[in-house]
Amino acid sequence: MKTISAEQEKEIRLLYERYSSMVYRRCFSFLKSEDDAWDAVQDVFMKLTDSLNSIQKKESIYSWLLSVSTNYCISKLRKKKHVEFEEEIHSCGTDKKLPQEKNMVIQEVMQHFLNPWDKKIRDVVLYTYFDGYKQEEIAEMTGMGESTIRRHLTTFKRKCSQSGIQMEDLI
Amino acid sequence: MNRHSGPGKYTLERFFAGELDQKSSAEVKLHLETCSECASYVKSLDLEKAVYLNKHPYRDWAAVSNIETAEISLLERMKSWLFKPAFYPLYGLALVLCVVVPFIIQKDDPGIQYKGNRGLSFVYKRDGVLHDGATGKLFQQGDQIQLSYSFPDEHYAGLLSIDSKGTVSTYQPVSGGQNLTTYVKECDNCPVSQSIILDGTPGGELIILLIARKELLLDDIRSWAAQVSNNDVNLSDVEKRVRRGLPRDVIECRTLLLQKR
Ligand SMILES: [Zn+2]
Numbered sequence: 488m489k490t491i492s493a494e495q496e497k498e499i500r501l502l503y504e505r506y507s508s509m510v511y512r513r514c515f516s517f518l519k520s521e522d523d524a525w526d527a528v529q530d531v532f533m534k535l536t537d538s539l540n541s542i543q544k545k546e547s548i549y550s551w552l553l554s555v556s557t558n559y560c561i562s563k564l565r566k567k568k569h570v571e572f573e574e575e576i577h578s579c580g581t582d583k584k585l586p587q588e589k590n591m592v593i594q595e596v597m598q599h600f601l602n603p604w605d606k607k608i609r610d611v612v613l614y615t616y617f618d619g620y621k622q623e624e625i626a627e628m629t630g631m632g633e634s635t636i637r638r639h640l641t642t643f644k645r646k647c648s649q650s651g652i653q654m655e656d657l658i
Numbered sequence: 659m660n661r662h663s664g665p666g667k668y669t670l671e672r673f674f675a676g677e678l679d680q681k682s683s684a685e686v687k688l689h690l691e692t693c694s695e696c697a698s699y700v701k702s703l704d705l706e707k708a709v710y711l712n713k714h715p716y717r718d719w720a721a722v723s724n725i726e727t728a729e730i731s732l733l734e735r736m737k738s739w740l741f742k743p744a745f746y747p748l749y750g751l752a753l754v755l756c757v758v759v760p761f762i763i764q765k766d767d768p769g770i771q772y773k774g775n776r777g778l779s780f781v782y783k784r785d786g787v788l789h790d791g792a793t794g795k796l797f798q799q800g801d802q803i804q805l806s807y808s809f810p811d812e813h814y815a816g817l818l819s820i821d822s823k824g825t826v827s828t829y830q831p832v833s834g835g836q837n838l839t840t841y842v843k844e845c846d847n848c849p850v851s852q853s854i855i856l857d858g859t860p861g862g863e864l865i866i867l868l869i870a871r872k873e874l875l876l877d878d879i880r881s882w883a884a885q886v887s888n889n890d891v892n893l894s895d896v897e898k899r900v901r902r903g904l905p906r907d908v909i910e911c912r913t914l915l916l917q918k919r
Contacts, residue, residue: 488724496727500716505675507719508710509703525714526790533723549675558846566781566804566849567788614668621666628668 491536499536506549507532510556516617517560527563531556550628557613607631611639664689670696674703778867778912780805798919799858805850807912809869814839816868817852818879820896822861824889826880829854838876839868856918862893865914866900872907879905 491499507528514527534555535548542551610629614620615636626633665673665686672678673686690697719725780791783802789795791803805817816838817829829852831840840851856863866883868874886899897913904911 488726490726490728493727496720496725499725503716503719504711507714508707509671509675511710511714512706528714529719529722532719536723536725547672547677549672549677562806562846562848566806618667620668624666624668 502535502548503532506552510552514556514560518563523563527556527559530559547628557610608639608643611636612643615640664693664696670699674700778805778807778914780914796919797856797916799856801856803854805867806848807867808846810844812843814870814873815842815850816870816874816879817850818883819854819863819865820883820887821859821863822891822893823859824887826883826887828876828880830876836875837873838879839870839874860918863916863918864893864897867912868908869910870908
């Protein structure tokens with residue numbers, strides 16, 4: 488049980504009512520499940536409750552929510568992919584060649600997301616292709632310059648074509 | 659919406675949330691009067707919000723998230739009344755009920771079916787269905803446990819488990835190899851590369867994730883685990899010994915004690 492003050496409760500309620508439907512909509516697009524999207528909203532707003540004091544006043548709450556929900560959904564998708572893969576290994580008996588190849592692709596995708604400098608690229612890629620935001624908007628929300636955003640997109644496209652990763656593997 | 663020179667999706671969403679300053683908000687408003695595409699997007703956000711809040715109102719979120727509001731004003735009012743010496747014997751009794759009784763109950767009944775370090779979370783798959791591991795359940799044979807954790811720097815991660823019979827199981831990245839560990843650059847809530855399928859041995863299963871600065875040799879870790887286990891059926895004690903005497907080169911260890919049917 489987490490106890491919050493009446494004042495905090497009022498603020499959280501206001502933020503929940505203002506933003507939760509948009510967070511839900513976005514998480515649903517990622518996770519393709521109503522239950523998972525509702526779990527995501529629970530988690531994201533719990534984090535918001537915990538971080539309310541540390542979020543800078545001038546920072547957009549919405550951009551903060553987008554960033555936290557991205558992390559949640561990617562991590563959820565990663566877990567799902569991993570369990571699905573493990574399941575395949577255990578059910579396929581002696582022929583383990585195919586899952587291992589699949590594992591290599593998944594590992595590569597996961598590795599791609601694990602590099603610290605790639606987190607910025609990931610956000611730029613998702614905001615561009617997944618959310619359909621303009622480059623000037625992404626610049627505003629992330630604080631990156633538009634030329635940096637374009638460079639990240641180019642790097643991402645190059646990396647994808649080099650390793651043969653399709654967009655569907657990532658989102 | 660991105661085809662025209664007006665506001666983009668993100669700006670419309672911020673407008674809808676009331677985040678824009680007065681000037682930008684007025685510009686968007688003006689644009690909405692002439693652009694049916696943007697107007698219908700904002701309208702769809704409004705509609706979705708109504709449907710969503712009807713299905714998941716704030717009180718539902720607060721209930722599932724265990725949020726409780728402190729009645730500060732009421733507390734303040736009651737303070738002076740509650741701290742009267744006449745009530746002290748009652749408080750003594752309450753203390754006995756709250757602290758001693760649960761302690762006695764816990765001795766007879768394991769009560770909590772799982773416990774773990776905050777730094778090690780997990781999901782488990784049973785009969786093809788994925789469940790969140792944070793719900794405190796009794797586990798059973800065949801449950802597939804997938805752990806995840808965060809660690810900010812590069813490291814080597816090794817996974818092993820000890821059951822109530824003292825059997826040590828290790829989960830290597832390459833079966834038949836010499837090492838127990840996998841190199842990880844850094845990780846933010848990422849899955850451990852091996853998952854664990856529980857066997858039918860009744861009792862507990864102590865799962866241990868070792869985070870090391872170097873590769874850990876399988877043989878070294880197996881003999882360390884056999885030593886800390888010492889065939890002790892009380893896995894809580896084993897867990898304490900694990901934490902007290904980590905193997906060489908191990909920076910940190912995360913544990914999870916599961917109870918099986
Ligand atoms: Zn428009």
